[in-house]
Amino acid sequence: MHLKRRTLAAFAAPCLPLTGVGLPLVVYLPPYYAGTLGLDLAMTGILFSLVRWLDLPLDIVFGHQIDRTDTRLGRFRPWMLGGCLVMLAGLFVVFFAQPGLTPLHAFAGLFLMYAGFSAAQVAHTSWGQALSTDYHERSRIFGWWQAGNMIGLLGLLAVPPLAGVLAPRFGWTPGPALGVHGMGWVLIALLPAVLLLVTTMVPERPPRHRSPHGWRDIWSALKLPLLRRVLLIDLLASLAPGFGGALLIFFFEAARGFPAETARLLLLFYFAAGLIGAPLWGWFARRTSKHQAVMWSIGSYAVLHVMLVLLPSTNFWLAAGGMLLAGIPAVAPAFLIRAMLADVTDAETLATGKSNAGLYYAVLVGVQKLGYAIPVGLSYIVLDMVGFDAKAGTGNTQTAISGLIFLFLVPPVIAAIGAAWLARGWTITAEVQARTAAALAAAN
Template sequence: MDALVAGDTMPEAGAGRVGRVRIALYGAANLPTSVVGLPIALYVPAFYSQNLGLSLAAVGALLALSRLTDVVTDPLIGILSDRWRTPFGRRKPWMVAGTPLMVLSLWMLFVPDSAVSIAVWSALGGSGVDNLYLFVWISALYLSFTLVDLPYRAWGAELSPDYDERSRVTGWREAFGYGGTMMSLIIPLAIAFGLARPGAENALYGVAFAVLVLMPLLTFPAIAFVREPPIRGVTTPHVTWARGLKIVWGNGPFRRLVICLTFFATGISMTASMSFFFVQRVMEQAFDRYAIFVLAYYISSTVAIPVWFHISKKLGKHRTVVLGIAWLSLWSSFIPLLGPDDFALFFVIMLLKGSAIGALVFLPTSMAADIVDLDTLRTREQRTGLYFSLWGMVNKGATALGVFIATAGAAYMGFDPQSEANDATAKMSVALLYSIIPAIIACIALPLLWRYPLNRDRQERMRGFIERRDARMREVAETGTNA
């Protein structure tokens, strides 16, 4: 089988395509969860340190520590969603179960002073918003993400076996995701300008209310109208956490891609967690200008996704990601040279830099879906949930690591988010943690990505072999039944 991966036979015609309507319905479910993601990085550290008085270093540490539960929950839910068989599907029940927890924990985290939050926290024995409050509700929110997002992404990886259509599925999903991201930025702008209530506290309230409305509206149509595809390969046997980890770590391309993900997810997270402090304290701009800037940044990212998709069809996914990292690093190098009088130039640079983010989000996920085919080819089993659980665990862990490195580094260098009189050293540390250092970390992945072994031709050969093998297995089963 490994010889097949190296290239010796051509595939037969693939299965039917998913279709744009189903891809759109599937992708739309990513919008409400994506509304949540960015405010956690942009506003939660600022809100809990500036408004509620918690230490910035403590907030960063708690955000990182809350990810430790993912070491257990992600592989567990991934394995269970692979093995669970219901008329409703393997992935969808988890999404239904996780949605109420996501809505509750999001409200508790984003709107801690509401009557509902106070009542719920009091019923649990808590008193006031402190480090324990933050840790409990950010951990609950991350657990709900695991319940909803992990099966959702495994479902997306299984929608199509086609190399390019997988990129289309992830592209639509991430485009809706960026739509959610832009909503998380438009909402604070609308509140700041329309209601004259700027600030992180009001931004988080608006985001929480939007998610409360959007979750059922966009999640349940996908669950109702987009079918899960039939399982390819044989039924997955019981796999322990340790055995599952050994299986996926033995997959060389997956191991290489996960290492790369660790580096560039850490870098992206550092940039996001420092952006508010950089614009407010280094560039000396007001909250409303910050919201406009971040909105433009992610519009640039979204608009560039079709461009990166077109490039990936020419260069391959892995080398397109390399190009995206190089493009991001190029424009990051200018940022520490800018000051408060250079905001217009900074705005242009960030539009150019932001255009790279799309390549670093949807293409690696599409590459991970290709890797599952290699495992199915070798083992005759389909462990998409297990693979994406470990993928999500590493992604979330790297994101938390980025927040911790950035916030702890800034605090160590004397940066005070509540002070308007930080010295030059503290401001420069924020600038470097926002730009140069994340770019350097992301660039560590370049050699591993450039020599990545799975390209379009190899994936198509794998897919063709799997389809022919599954067809033979169905014929044998039908013959045995008829006999």
């Protein structure tokens, strides 16, 4: 079934605010908490990592309950609504924290925000899987999903520099707090609007082979070879930009001599490239396959990330060009892996007679969180050990800056190469998925 563009646009709309709890939060919030708000650097890394680890069981709970949900509103709508409302409360706490906040206060706000995000994200991606059984249409669905993420990222990252430009006119106090508060208000304003769109314009289809699973099925699911493989691909593909994103502002400020505002501006080039990369890699996947597109995109990302580190210091346009090139392949794995998981879900539904889409996407959301939690926690602790000072910029010691460059370069490249290697030899092609979809339709 070929979905209408307005349906796909409505489905992608929640990505605009939900993406704000992804990479922008990793890029902006930890340095802001450790610098402007005065939280200890190592403690900041521990908190931002710990809250993701503790949030992981909630993903499984939400996925388990989504698969068991059967209401007049549908299976996914109640969880989208409830999750976004909880996330809304967390946004107020996290983005409007004041200097001198305690670690407990920071943790409570982060946990509340991530809990709501988890429910909404699991419901949203599971909903996308259910919209079509066609191999290439799923790439199209999650391509729109990724385009929504890219537009949300660009819009959100444009808020701090725009707020800085408008500050003199409106009498606002310039500084990091202005940009963070501005992002918070944008996210809070967007949530109700996109909820209205997705809940009124996107259809829900009755699940095939409804057979609510028990908790034992969670452990059984994690033993499935295809599921384990796609999860590991996603983890490694998330670790690569996760390390880069967590350290990007520190890298360009301390190791390359750019002002903090300029370092943040470079992010716009990186995410703007995603608007080119998403349709480009979607086209490549239709001409070849989803797993080959993942393999080539994440492999080329590794090469371009090395080139980015080798660029000379303080040349803005060279750095901007490097960020633009690196952003083109970085966008592909997220939406293509979700489309691959949709095919895995159908294959396992045919094999077991149970529809566990919510569970599978819950695990994937959890894995993506690890891809961003591990870099922040690990890299910030290591930076603290080598004496890196978040406030010192180029005034850090050479040992501290060398440690920063090593963390920015080596882990992302290793993770990207691992993801590309695992994507080779994926067995679900367009022909295999067509046979699976036909068998599922015949069994109904």
